[in-house]
Amino acid sequence: MLFIVRFTDDPSRLSIRQQFMSDHLKWLEAHDDEVLVAGSLREEPAANPVGACWVVECESKGAVEQLLKTDPFWVQGLRRSVEVLHWMKAFPGRKVPV
Numbered sequence: 001m002l003f004i005v006r007f008t009d010d011p012s013r014l015s016i017r018q019q020f021m022s023d024h025l026k027w028l029e030a031h032d033d034e035v036l037v038a039g040s041l042r043e044e045p046a047a048n049p050v051g052a053c054w055v056v057e058c059e060s061k062g063a064v065e066q067l068l069k070t071d072p073f074w075v076q077g078l079r080r081s082v083e084v085l086h087w088m089k090a091f092p093g094r095k096v097p098v
Contacts, residue, residue: 002056004085005054005085007079016076017073027070034058038053038054055087068084
């Protein structure tokens with residue numbers, strides 16, 4: 001199943017993003033069979049991130065929720081909230097552009 005995971009970051013904890021970015025990127029690489037696309041969300045390209053969006057492939061919503069709780073950004077308290085939504089692609093055969 002495909003999911004969209006939308007994170008909102010705690011703006012008062014921006015230093016966590018800088019401190020644990022390397023660990024977070026290593027974690028994403030280690031889970032690239034599940035986290036297909038990941039990236040920060042910003043109001044403007046040069047602005048600080050306000051959160052993130054992932055495209056995830058997992059067997060269930062519960063599996064996604066368990067997975068994201070092991071991400072260093074989650075563990076260290078950067079994320080203020082998360083939304084996990086089932087994603088029903090309009091054209092299932094099309095690849096997600098990167």
